[in-house]
Amino acid sequence: MSTDKRLVKKTSLDKLFDSIKQQGKTIFAPKLKNGKVNYEQVERFSDIATDYIQTTQSAKVVAFPRTEKILDYTKSKEGIAVVEIDLQSISEVVIWGVRPCDAAGFLPLSAIFNWDTKDIIYNTRLEKTTLIGFSCNKCDESCFCTSVAGNPGGTEGSDMMLTQLGDNGDYLAEIITEKGKTIVDKNPDLFETAGEIDKQKYLADVPVKFNQTEIKDKLANFFENEIWLQQSLRCIGCGACASVCPTCACFDIQDEEHGKRGSRVRCWDNCGLSIFTLHTSGHNPREYQSQRWRQRILHKFSYMPERLSVYGCSGCGRCSRACPVDMNIIEHLTAIQEA
Amino acid sequence: MSEFEPKVVAFVCNWCTYAGADLTGTSRIKYATNVRIVRFPCTGRIDYMLLMKSFAEGVDGIIVSGCHPNDCHYTSGNFQARRRWIVFRNLCDFMGIDIRRIQFSWVSAAEGAKWADVVNTTVTTIRELGPYTDYKKVANYFEKEVSHG
Amino acid sequence: MDELKKRAKELLETGAVKVVIGYEQGTGNKTRAAFIQKPEEVSRLIFDSRCVLNLAVYLNKPEVKQIGKPAIVAPIPVLRAIIQLASENQFTDDNLLILGITPESKFVEFNKLADVETYLDQHLIEIEARDKEILEKLDKMSVEERWNFWVEELSPCFKCYACRAACPMCYCHRCTVEMNQPQWISVPSHQLGNIEWHFMRAMHLAGRCVDCNACANACPIAIPLNLLTKKTLEEIKVSFGGYKPTLTGGHIMSTFKPNDKENFIR
Numbered sequence: 036m037s038t039d040k041r042l043v044k045k046t047s048l049d050k051l052f053d054s055i056k057q058q059g060k061t062i063f064a065p066k067l068k069n070g071k072v073n074y075e076q077v078e079r080f081s082d083i084a085t086d087y088i089q090t091t092q093s094a095k096v097v098a099f100p101r102t103e104k105i106l107d108y109t110k111s112k113e114g115i116a117v118v119e120i121d122l123q124s125i126s127e128v129v130i131w132g133v134r135p136c137d138a139a140g141f142l143p144l145s146a147i148f149n150w151d152t153k154d155i156i157y158n159t160r161l162e163k164t165t166l167i168g169f170s171c172n173k174c175d176e177s178c179f180c181t182s183v184a185g186n187p188g189g190t191e192g193s194d195m196m197l198t199q200l201g202d203n204g205d206y207l208a209e210i211i212t213e214k215g216k217t218i219v220d221k222n223p224d225l226f227e228t229a230g231e232i233d234k235q236k237y238l239a240d241v242p243v244k245f246n247q248t249e250i251k252d253k254l255a256n257f258f259e260n261e262i263w264l265q266q267s268l269r270c271i272g273c274g275a276c277a278s279v280c281p282t283c284a285c286f287d288i289q290d291e292e293h294g295k296r297g298s299r300v301r302c303w304d305n306c307g308l309s310i311f312t313l314h315t316s317g318h319n320p321r322e323y324q325s326q327r328w329r330q331r332i333l334h335k336f337s338y339m340p341e342r343l344s345v346y347g348c349s350g351c352g353r354c355s356r357a358c359p360v361d362m363n364i365i366e367h368l369t370a371i372q373e374a
Numbered sequence: 375m376s377e378f379e380p381k382v383v384a385f386v387c388n389w390c391t392y393a394g395a396d397l398t399g400t401s402r403i404k405y406a407t408n409v410r411i412v413r414f415p416c417t418g419r420i421d422y423m424l425l426m427k428s429f430a431e432g433v434d435g436i437i438v439s440g441c442h443p444n445d446c447h448y449t450s451g452n453f454q455a456r457r458r459w460i461v462f463r464n465l466c467d468f469m470g471i472d473i474r475r476i477q478f479s480w481v482s483a484a485e486g487a488k489w490a491d492v493v494n495t496t497v498t499t500i501r502e503l504g505p506y507t508d509y510k511k512v513a514n515y516f517e518k519e520v521s522h523g
Numbered sequence: 524m525d526e527l528k529k530r531a532k533e534l535l536e537t538g539a540v541k542v543v544i545g546y547e548q549g550t551g552n553k554t555r556a557a558f559i560q561k562p563e564e565v566s567r568l569i570f571d572s573r574c575v576l577n578l579a580v581y582l583n584k585p586e587v588k589q590i591g592k593p594a595i596v597a598p599i600p601v602l603r604a605i606i607q608l609a610s611e612n613q614f615t616d617d618n619l620l621i622l623g624i625t626p627e628s629k630f631v632e633f634n635k636l637a638d639v640e641t642y643l644d645q646h647l648i649e650i651e652a653r654d655k656e657i658l659e660k661l662d663k664m665s666v667e668e669r670w671n672f673w674v675e676e677l678s679p680c681f682k683c684y685a686c687r688a689a690c691p692m693c694y695c696h697r698c699t700v701e702m703n704q705p706q707w708i709s710v711p712s713h714q715l716g717n718i719e720w721h722f723m724r725a726m727h728l729a730g731r732c733v734d735c736n737a738c739a740n741a742c743p744i745a746i747p748l749n750l751l752t753k754k755t756l757e758e759i760k761v762s763f764g765g766y767k768p769t770l771t772g773g774h775i776m777s778t779f780k781p782n783d784k785e786n787f788i789r
Contacts, residue, residue: 069745069747092681268587361549361554423723453780461726468751470667512715
């Protein structure tokens with residue numbers, strides 16, 4: 036469908052929120068806590084944080100939660116009785132205030148979860164999720180969406196994209212998908228007709244830092260290079276970058292057992308941790324942090340574009356912001372390009 | 375609440391309290407049946423994570439007991455344990471874990487009557503406090519199928 | 524600072540050390556660890572109030588060890604961590620040079636670990652007034668309120684283990700959270716597992732934590748988890764006369780006094 040453009044008055048934004056809420060949907064939106072903004076379940080419009088560049092964690096938590104039950108089991112003499120997760124019980128969710136890079140992050144994520152076996156749970160969660168994006172009118176030194184084929188007003192992945200027309204201005208609403216259209220249909224009064232509006236001038240200016248195609252080509256013959264060690268010398272090997280990343284999809288399957296009953300859960304894993312590749316024998320094929328760092332970069336900028344035709348990075352810059360030792364991904368990628 | 379039967383687990387050392395509890399039995403002293411005894415070589419071996427796990431698995435109260443100071447079979451296991459308990463108990467309290475539900479005691483192999491008393495008073499205390507619902511609520515994460523970011 | 528740079532340059536030129544671990548300017552207003560291996564690169568070194576990362580964390584990193592003997596830029600928290608680590612046999616005088624920085628940002632070189640220990644006698648660990656206030660506030664709460672406070676604070680933890688990675692004292696090759704026979708702490712992140720993890724972390728750091736706040740600074744979602752270790756520091760002061768890192772004399776939690784006082788054991 037062609038993008039339908041409407042105008043939402045700044046004063047109507049809370050009405051739109053309330054209306055979605057009244058339809059019984061769970062709304063996740065950026066909320067301020069301990070000085071950090073993160074997606075949380077929000078009950079009131081006034082609880083939503085407004086002054087922020089980017090949330091600490093990505094919106095992937097909605098379709099790929101950090102911990103989710105896959106099945107319950109009970110062991111008995113007769114055998115093992117398994118009750119799988121009821122897909123019907125997954126609730127309809129709206130993510131309010133998704134940035135374009137966050138919404139775009141769902142594309143590589145979906146590519147991974149549908150690579151071979153279609154991940155029913157992930158797909159169902161995503162199907163039941165509506166993304167209401169807010170384009171960016173400011174950015175910081177960690178942002179680089181324009182270097183990975185995104186842009187601060189990009190509509191890819193979002194169901195509806197709102198762009199504020201100047202400080203304190205009204206919002207241009209771009210209706211991108213059927214899900215977005217449903218919201219308009221339920222609230223026709225709030226969406227006025229918009230004239231010709233060029234949203235470009237209201238968007239943040241995110242400079243292009245590197246060329247990802249060039250980097251991809253370079254990485255093809257870059258496995259044995261001293262740059263990995265140089266760059267990762269200060270990396271302390273935590274999983275902050277992968278945990279906040281909108282496209283990191285590695286997970287672990289764990290049985291949480293209590294006597295004869297238990298649950299099988301899926302939870303996030305992190306390639307930065309040394310235990311990620313540790314074998315039972317004690318051998319670790321990625322023994323050093325430099326090898327783990329190399330894996331992280333190669334996976335996102337070489338393996339994924341090669342195998343899934345999509346880069347594993349949407350340029351949100353969360354990893355750089357969350358890193359306790361200032362591993363700046365722009366700097367490192369630029370260095371790789373120039374190497 | 376009248377239906378509530380406290381579930382209490384006792385972590386005891388092999389040499390003193392376990393023998394003391396045995397004496398309670400052979401002396402035919404009656405005491406509350408709410409306690410499940412787990413025997414350890416020494417109080418020094420009783421890892422605090424065992425206590426945390428007990429609460430997570432649904433006990434309402436915990437008894438930790440071993441040899442009196444200077445009576446340890448291994449000379450100093452109970453002294454080491456005591457230091458750990460001091461810090462452990464303080465940290466529990468700071469994190470809001472109800473330390474009234476954890477009873478530490480020294481019960482020697484000769485103190486069969488004291489063991490009965492320790493168990494009885496602990497069970498009475500727990501009965502008054504009721505089930506440890508705060509911890510159970512958190513431990514029962516199966517109720518919620520997802521934890522989002 | 525010039526003195527420090529001069530000395531660092533000398534050390535690299537003479538080959539006395541192979542690498543100087545210090546701080547340098549990072550992204551925006553951040554600072555980061557620098558691993559200076561060439562004399563001409565010492566100009567990158569900086570030091571100011573933003574340099575809060577505890578560099579001692581790198582002393583146990585295999586790749587850093589492989590470079591060769593290091594000199595480390597060490598403000599007070601790093602000095603404390605070095606002594607604690609040395610007391611845990613992580614290194615000796617022979618494999619480390621210490622470029623100390625006083626609270627007044629003056630350079631002071633230490634030739635021996637014992638000198639550092641003596642120096643630290645003038646700089647005992649004091650919990651900052653701001654943190655003391657928070658601890659007192661929490662102490663005044665009811666047990667239920669404290670429980671709710673911690674459930675609320677720790678629930679968002681997604682177990683990235685940045686706190687563990689940033690802590691110089693967390694150098695175990697295999698951490699308790701990674702043990703699965705038995706599984707002490709759940710791998711997935713949920714309320715119970717998070718509480719157990721942070722409780723366990725604080726217990727394992729009791730009597731070893733040098734109060735550098737690296738854990739809390741590292742947390743991507745700013746959980747005030749250093750309050751837990753601060754609380755153990757307070758308790759150790761009350762019950763065992765306080766903690767200071769020492770090369771000899773054993774550790775708080777692996778030693779005892781027959782007359783240790785308590786009032787809760789029946």
